[in-house]
Amino acid sequence: MKIVFYEDFKRTDYAADGASVPGRMERIMDALVREGGYDVVSPEPASSGDLSLAHSRTHIAGITKDMKLFEMASLSAGGAILASEIAFKKEPVFACIRPPGHHTSKNSSWGYCAFCNMGILQYGYRTPEVERERAHQECIRTGF
Template identity: 30%
Template sequence: MTIITDERCTGYHAPGHPERPQRISATKARLRQQTDLPLQWTQPGEITDQDLLRAHSAAHLQRLEEPRDFDMDTAWLPEIHLHARRSAAAALTALQLALAGQPAFSLMRPPGHHATRDRAMGFCYLNNAAIAALAARARGVQRVAVFDFDVHHGNGTEDILLDQPGTLFVSVHQHPAYPGTGTSHRGSNCRNYPVPPATPATEYRAHLQHALADLETFQPDLLIVSAGFDAYIRDPLARQMLEIEDFHWLGAQIRSLGRPTLTLLEGGYSRDLPELIFAYLKGISGY
């Protein structure tokens, strides 16, 4: 497993905001001190406007540089467009590794799955998963799946990939919850599994298994995982009941699909995030 990160991604913050630098710094410290799982480390490579414009409009890229907040949750901050580009670049580095047979995890911020083609929202500025999926298609990968298990629906990824040939988007998420989308399947390729608040972990796993069955049926040549750890019982931004062992189980289930896989960090705002990520990485690595 290769971890992709860049220390500059902890160099911005909005006071009091839950999407804080410690999400990365604490996780990096936990992964560096552990001895159970062999890890390699690398930094993001380069990304071009062409890579971004497959998923986003030129107007959106320009808007990211304009010093006005995007919404109450998504602030404009100095150099936020550069931070977002590095996070998207990490997704492409993870893509390159996965296509070479090396599983990869992008430990970066900002997250991406709420960003639509034309709008930054929900802590997200550029849609890393969609950028990677469309880059893979442009490189000739025939069947690309995105599996989003963040507790909030990946509305932006759905917006960008809806009815895109050769792609599948599958999401398991709490509803009702932000952003209020994902109540039913959409188009020819977007499968949504909304889960009520406070669903017992055994029932939540059943919803995840429906999503995993969709992935198995699709038989992707590449699997992109939008990994949000906010369905955890002690996460402050949702009302679900998953424990640490559930994320290990989910990683193991993804591994059992036997597909080239890259994972991108989305949400997860509890103090236990480093342990949740570590459990997931052990599961997806077969430990």
């Protein structure tokens, strides 16, 4: 199994609130390393094009006013993208990424969630090839 992780995900200085708990990522990664058998892969930050799949330009520009948060959230979104690419190849993967991005919308965010990782993936993978594969899998599942 591959683990998507980047050492900067251990940082907590990008968040002003208490939700970014120091030591959280260290404990997770320490446990995984002790268990062994995993390949750790590092993501690249999501591009502005990736971010704009789920967010308005105004929202993205607003997040860039806090560069620590922007850098971490872009890297987290890039981690989600990398994990989905690995999973789409039918390889097992775990994305150990922060911030998660679940408190967001197209034009706003709350706390240290800046970009909606799942929304970026949802819109980014609506290609003809992916839709054809989804349709094929649905036919298999339903017996058609």
